[in-house]
Amino acid sequence: xxxxxxxxxxxxxxxxxxxxxxxxxxxxxxxxxxxxxxxxxxxxxxxxxxxxxxxxxxxxxxxxxxxxxxxxxxxxxxxxxxxxxxxxxxxxxxxxxxxxxxxxxxxxxxxxxxxxxxxxxxxxxxxxxxxxxxxxxxxxxxxxxxxxxxxxxxxxxxxxxxxxxxxxxxxxxxxxxxxxxxxxxxxxxxxxxxxxxxxxxxxxxxxxxxxxxxxxxxxxxxxxxxxxxxxxxxxxxxxxxxxxxxxxxxxxxxxxxxxxxxxxxxxxxxxxxxxxxxxxxxxxxxxxxxxxxxxxxxxxxxxxxxxxxxxxxxxxxxxxxxxxxxxxxxxxxxxxxxxxxxxxxxxxxxxxxxxxxxxxxxxxxxxxxxxxxxxxxxxxxxxxxxxxxxxxxxxxxxxxxxxxxxxxxxxxxxxxxxxxxxxxxxxxxxxxxxxxxxxxxxxxxxxxxxxxxxxxxxxxxxxxxxxxxxxxxxxxxxxxxxxxxxxxxxxxxxxxxxxxxxxxxxxxxxxxxxxxxxxxxxxxxxxxxxxxxxxxxxxxxxxxxxx
Numbered sequence: 001x002x003x004x005x006x007x008x009x010x011x012x013x014x015x016x017x018x019x020x021x022x023x024x025x026x027x028x029x030x031x032x033x034x035x036x037x038x039x040x041x042x043x044x045x046x047x048x049x050x051x052x053x054x055x056x057x058x059x060x061x062x063x064x065x066x067x068x069x070x071x072x073x074x075x076x077x078x079x080x081x082x083x084x085x086x087x088x089x090x091x092x093x094x095x096x097x098x099x100x101x102x103x104x105x106x107x108x109x110x111x112x113x114x115x116x117x118x119x120x121x122x123x124x125x126x127x128x129x130x131x132x133x134x135x136x137x138x139x140x141x142x143x144x145x146x147x148x149x150x151x152x153x154x155x156x157x158x159x160x161x162x163x164x165x166x167x168x169x170x171x172x173x174x175x176x177x178x179x180x181x182x183x184x185x186x187x188x189x190x191x192x193x194x195x196x197x198x199x200x201x202x203x204x205x206x207x208x209x210x211x212x213x214x215x216x217x218x219x220x221x222x223x224x225x226x227x228x229x230x231x232x233x234x235x236x237x238x239x240x241x242x243x244x245x246x247x248x249x250x251x252x253x254x255x256x257x258x259x260x261x262x263x264x265x266x267x268x269x270x271x272x273x274x275x276x277x278x279x280x281x282x283x284x285x286x287x288x289x290x291x292x293x294x295x296x297x298x299x300x301x302x303x304x305x306x307x308x309x310x311x312x313x314x315x316x317x318x319x320x321x322x323x324x325x326x327x328x329x330x331x332x333x334x335x336x337x338x339x340x341x342x343x344x345x346x347x348x349x350x351x352x353x354x355x356x357x358x359x360x361x362x363x364x365x366x367x368x369x370x371x372x373x374x375x376x377x378x379x380x381x382x383x384x385x386x387x388x389x390x391x392x393x394x395x396x397x398x399x400x401x402x403x404x405x406x407x408x409x410x411x412x413x414x415x416x417x418x419x420x421x422x423x424x425x426x427x428x429x430x431x432x433x434x435x436x437x438x439x440x441x442x443x444x445x446x447x448x449x450x451x452x453x454x455x456x457x458x459x460x461x462x463x464x465x466x467x468x469x470x471x472x473x474x475x476x477x478x479x480x481x482x483x484x485x486x487x488x489x490x491x492x493x494x495x496x497x498x499x500x501x502x503x504x505x506x507x508x509x510x511x512x513x514x515x516x517x518x519x520x521x522x523x524x525x526x527x528x529x530x531x532x533x534x535x536x537x538x539x540x541x542x543x544x545x546x547x
Contacts, residue, residue, distance in 0.1 A: 089157070111139070115141045146200075240268050245263040247261040293311070366440075372435065431454055444504075
């Protein structure tokens, strides 16, 4: 704070009361030489933002969604609008001003409007625009972007920045009601599970005028999940989407945050017949923001997941079938309270007949390799019969003693238990011959369950619809392990890729007669999958395997 004041933050007009209060409470400015900090700011660095990130850890910044964007991404996004020469630049969730400063340097005549709800970050921003000599044309607004009002402008406004990512459970009921009411004005349904970045996209649609430009970087989650219906429709409709550039999940797009970044470019009022969809391996590969696979607008409108459409279409091998034709895929059982239903000190004395060796962590499958053979390393899940009279008198006494402890631990009060009859019967599924992980930052593991372990909801079980000989089960698990790419799942904000059961069932696999051929993997080393449900035809399969 003291450093920002010494750099001239107070000389930038329009201070809010929260900023003034912070400045009054701040310690006296130090006498440390600030010339080197000025040099860094003038060279395009963000020393105050870096100091802010060091002062507040990613965990501390998470409630406000304050994720700072790398320089490569910032400059690629600002440069995208250079040919349009905007007369005004709006930076929602401006933080320390990375986008504001980059835009000020790129557009020397543009008015700069930086909106930031955190007064400390706003003071840092003021200091940096003062050092960069941008303060005369910069307006810093300490408020919620959803409340922003913009005067009409003669010329193009550019909305550029990194809308804060805040999960829906941290958003107030009042703002969720705003989301519903505002989206209704566009004739669009809204899910109250949408994060704050979706609110910012909607606010931009209300502020923008035909011809205005936008370039936002967000987590890629909205491309694939159910609540993403609103931002996808906003992108194709009111926002006038032009392109989406996806940074591969393996790249670190944001310092200290594991997430997949999606950069969306739009022009309010535009009606593109095709949208450019591109994937890059790293933020440095973004510049320039152009190129990519052209995807028809009608195809995007029909798709329930967009990430797969960023890949080139590749024909599936002749004769291959969906995994669902061979196997049903079931997620493991939800216990309702692992601390109760996984054995421990609280369950001592229970009969062995109600304790089942179970896969309870995904890493147990990753560690197993191709085959799970050893039950000794697995924890045991307590699965009691619905009718306790099935037990012997002695076992029944021990079980009832355990149930009294379980009730004291709240096992009967949870949502799952209250909807389970009786509440104590977890109901583990029979052992699946193939077990699969379904959420990780890597491709799923498909493991032959030779030990006959049960599984809870951290894994999927593959159950053949018709009996398959052991060699074919081995071949199927082996094929899926080598052929299934992370790209066939849906990407979440934490950089995790998830395969829902029905999505896993859409993976394309060789039919039994081809699985039986010894040279299968030499002839078909790559996997092919239905990564999207667009009509009934397969769309873009993986071009490469991630492992």
